Amino acid sequence: MSPRELLVRWLGVGSVGIRRTISRATRTATKRVQFSVAGVAVVIALLVVVTGIGIGLAAGTTVYDDDVDYWIVPESDGERSTLLSTDQPQFGSVHETNDRIRGIDDVAFASPVLSEVVRIEIDGTSEYVLAVGVINSPDLDSVTDVSTDGLSHDDPYHQSGSDDDEWTGEVVLSRSAASLLEADPGDGATINGEDSFTVAATDEGTDSVGDMPIALVQLSELQTLTGGDEHDQADQFVVGTNSPAVEDELAGIYPQSEVLTRGELTVSEAADSGLPLALALTALIVSVSVGTLFVLTTNGLEVVADRRQLATLSALGVSTRSQLGLVGTQTLVITGIGGLLGAIAGLGGIRLVNYVATATVTSEPIATSHLLFVPYGLAAALLIGLLSLPVLLVLTRRVTGGVP
Amino acid sequence: MTPPSSAAPAPSDDGAATDAREHATDPPPVVRATDVTKIYTRGSDPGRIGRLLGRPDAPKVRALESASVAIEPGEIVGLAGPSGSGKSTLLHLLAGLELPTEGTVTFQETDLESLSTRQRTRLRLEHVGIVFQHFHLLESLSARANVALPLVELGVRKRDRRERAERLLERVGLGDRTGHRPGELSGGEQQRVAIARALVTDPTLVIADEPTGELDTETGRRVLDEFERIADDRAVVLASHDRPTLEIADRIVRLTDGTIRGDDET
Numbered sequence: 160m161s162p163r164e165l166l167v168r169w170l171g172v173g174s175v176g177i178r179r180t181i182s183r184a185t186r187t188a189t190k191r192v193q194f195s196v197a198g199v200a201v202v203i204a205l206l207v208v209v210t211g212i213g214i215g216l217a218a219g220t221t222v223y224d225d226d227v228d229y230w231i232v233p234e235s236d237g238e239r240s241t242l243l244s245t246d247q248p249q250f251g252s253v254h255e256t257n258d259r260i261r262g263i264d265d266v267a268f269a270s271p272v273l274s275e276v277v278r279i280e281i282d283g284t285s286e287y288v289l290a291v292g293v294i295n296s297p298d299l300d301s302v303t304d305v306s307t308d309g310l311s312h313d314d315p316y317h318q319s320g321s322d323d324d325e326w327t328g329e330v331v332l333s334r335s336a337a338s339l340l341e342a343d344p345g346d347g348a349t350i351n352g353e354d355s356f357t358v359a360a361t362d363e364g365t366d367s368v369g370d371m372p373i374a375l376v377q378l379s380e381l382q383t384l385t386g387g388d389e390h391d392q393a394d395q396f397v398v399g400t401n402s403p404a405v406e407d408e409l410a411g412i413y414p415q416s417e418v419l420t421r422g423e424l425t426v427s428e429a430a431d432s433g434l435p436l437a438l439a440l441t442a443l444i445v446s447v448s449v450g451t452l453f454v455l456t457t458n459g460l461e462v463v464a465d466r467r468q469l470a471t472l473s474a475l476g477v478s479t480r481s482q483l484g485l486v487g488t489q490t491l492v493i494t495g496i497g498g499l500l501g502a503i504a505g506l507g508g509i510r511l512v513n514y515v516a517t518a519t520v521t522s523e524p525i526a527t528s529h530l531l532f533v534p535y536g537l538a539a540a541l542l543i544g545l546l547s548l549p550v551l552l553v554l555t556r557r558v559t560g561g562v563p
Numbered sequence: 564m565t566p567p568s569s570a571a572p573a574p575s576d577d578g579a580a581t582d583a584r585e586h587a588t589d590p591p592p593v594v595r596a597t598d599v600t601k602i603y604t605r606g607s608d609p610g611r612i613g614r615l616l617g618r619p620d621a622p623k624v625r626a627l628e629s630a631s632v633a634i635e636p637g638e639i640v641g642l643a644g645p646s647g648s649g650k651s652t653l654l655h656l657l658a659g660l661e662l663p664t665e666g667t668v669t670f671q672e673t674d675l676e677s678l679s680t681r682q683r684t685r686l687r688l689e690h691v692g693i694v695f696q697h698f699h700l701l702e703s704l705s706a707r708a709n710v711a712l713p714l715v716e717l718g719v720r721k722r723d724r725r726e727r728a729e730r731l732l733e734r735v736g737l738g739d740r741t742g743h744r745p746g747e748l749s750g751g752e753q754q755r756v757a758i759a760r761a762l763v764t765d766p767t768l769v770i771a772d773e774p775t776g777e778l779d780t781e782t783g784r785r786v787l788d789e790f791e792r793i794a795d796d797r798a799v800v801l802a803s804h805d806r807p808t809l810e811i812a813d814r815i816v817r818l819t820d821g822t823i824r825g826d827d828e829t
Contacts, residue, residue: 471699
């Protein structure tokens with residue numbers, strides 16, 4: 160057989176396989192073929208939805224709270240942290256700016272955050288801890304996972320616009336800081352040589368991030384200790400709101416700043432740890448495995464049910480190789496159609512997931528949708544088909560031949 | 564495909580020289596069955612472990628016993644006999660669908676047992692057309708696609724496949740039904756599609772098992788007319804227990820209980 164005849168033969172086999180599948184799907188074996196297609200479609204739809212959620216996590220659109228929290232941080236190319244931002248640009252006139260932010264509709268609370276490593280001494284025990292200066296307000300429950308309950312509201316030392324009002328000396332220690340310093344509420348404390356501080360409270364309830372020893376203090380008092388009072392400086396702002404719509408306004412507060420969501424900060428660690436990738440990869444492996452088993456079962460039954468026609472093909476002189484080509488084409492057509500439909504259904508599933516999520520637990524979509532998911536789903540479905548082929552071909556070889 | 568040559572069996576009697584001279588002048592039979600016996604196993608074989616466990620061997624059924632027949636080019640041979648007499652078994656052996664348990668089947672002087680399964684499949688494709696009692700058309704393909712199917716395997720171009728299939732369907736009176744699927748055709752029309760499919764590769768031998776078994780008298784008559792028309796230059800073997808079907812045969816081979824009881828010209 161010449162190469163041209165071989166090519167014509169395989170094109171013909173492929174064409175017959177496609178026509179046969181379409182005809183079976185629409186006329187002669189409608190329910191069985193539809194069941195096979197639907198099975199693949201469900202698997203691929205789930206794959207696309209889980210992948211969308213994974214990429215949503217990685218892309219940082221996720222916010223896991225009723226309160227949408229934003230961080231306003233100086234624009235920077237380097238890595239950032241909500242805890243330590245030493246040697247990075249700082250914002251100025253932060254008290255005045257904080258008042259402007261609080262004036263924005265839907266903003267529940269706002270506070271500049273200044274972080275400095277300081278030396279604290281209590282009853283002869285001295286330790287370096289991270290001092291975090293904030294302006295407390297009724298809705299600001301915690302900063303860096305340390306409760307603000309012991310701090311007076313609205314930074315009394317800066318009440319009149321200059322740092323010469325009532326000095327509170329309030330310090331709230333995280334559990335690890337209190338443990339290190341063996342401190343109890345009411346103990347006097349010395350911070351960077353200034354002995355006018357008192358332990359207002361120790362936070363027993365939560366672990367601060369990384370169990371780092373943290374001391375919450377009034378912002379202006381920390382500024383006074385660290386020299387930040389001259390230009391009223393802070394590293395960043397934390398803003399609490401129930402409306403994602405304020406993001407644009409926050410972005411306009413400082414010309415060279417970035418507004419990050421809680422999600423973007425929270426999941427940055429997750430992204431670094433490869434969790435979304437692992438999620439997407441797991442979804443792919445599970446989908447391909449389940450899909451392959453499904454296609455093997457349904458198409459295997461199809462081959463067995465088709466054995467008389469396969470035997471007829473043998474009797475007519477159609478080679479086993481061409482019959483394998485027919486079965487292979489039919490399998491790939493079924494998984495391809497299933498993959499296409501599944502990918503489209505998956506995009507719909509992502510919309511549904513986002514709708515349910517935003518209506519119940521989050522304020523922003525938790526899954527990312529992209530048209531590239533369609534070829535992705537199609538490719539995964541074809542992979543399922545290809546992985547199913549060896550077993551189906553062995554089965555075909557076993558059932559074909561003989562007298563129809 | 565030309566069947567691979569095989570060594571001719573050594574003459575075994577005194578008339579061998581005469582036979583050899585006759586063979587030198589006459590064209591060889593298209594297909595010849597010599598002393599063929601076919602034994603089927605009913606149920607599954609117990610296998611080694613089954614035998615060790617005392618499972619008895621599956622019962623054997625002797626479907627054909629020392630049958631010999633030769634089919635010459637251009638003749639129509641009828642296989643007659645009641646159900647279970649071995650007609651279909653002999654047809655399957657002549658078509659190379661099965662191999663005999665004993666004896667030989669030669670196709671144009673080639674022993675089918677010497678061919679691999681793949682070679683026998685190829686031989687059927689190029690030299691044998693088969694018409695089944697139950698048509699065995701592919702339900703999902705149109706009449707034209709069913710007829711053209713063997714040509715796909717031969718690597719014939721789509722346009723040529725289409726032309727040949729339509730010409731044959733026209734010839735069997737189905738020129739206006741080429742796009743219909745089997746489910747949309749009557750039994751007689753389906754059988755004529757099956758005949759067209761059997762002829763599309765221009766085979767040397769056409770095998771038909773009860774070709775009118777599922778057809779009414781009038782339709783059956785039309786189908787038989789087709790067989791008479793196609794037999795001009797090829798051998799046709801029809802198995803039937805229907806008298807009108809056998810009337811078109813030049814020769815009738817009668818079988819009873821797997822044994823040939825007569826081989827008479829009509």
